[in-house]
Amino acid sequence: MTGMRVDVFTSSTDIAPRRYFVDAGGRRVLIGLTPEETFEFERLDSGQAPGRVQLASDGHDMWPDAGERRRLELYEKHEGAWKAWMAQSRTERPEGFNLY
Template sequence: MSDVENDSPRRYMVDGCGRRVLVGLTIEETTEFETLEGSTACSLYHVQDPWNERHVSCRSHREGRWRELYAKHEHAWSEWIAQSRARSTDVSRLLN
């Protein structure tokens, strides 16, 4: 799914328990994101919606969740980059 909109590569960090997670996501969300990223089996069938008799694509639901997690990660990554740049600017001012 990551090539759908030419997304940037994912960025990982180590959490407080020493686990590799995507910036801004919990270990559970990282695992879910990676599962959704690699899953193609669900796109082979549709699930019946019992409330209004519409066919709802399982793939679109999974892709929606993937996009939700990716947006959360991307937002946290952008904030981290901005903070890193601000710290870098402060350090360079001290050196000049």
């Protein structure tokens, strides 16, 4: 992420650091995802995509449909990159500096 601004500070309305950076085109991009993956994730996460769960033939078991599996895949990719970025950020902070 060299050369990209990552917004990790909270505003008065935010409780947690933001999990995105602003790319050269001014788009918010989730850490660890491409702009296209971010758009796909946000669309899937907003519920605009088709159903999230399918019922098994017995009517009891449920499993995620393709859209939900993709949303979870993108989330896991983002979450892993976020955790790695936060760990790296903690090691680079001056001693005594703490956002939490």
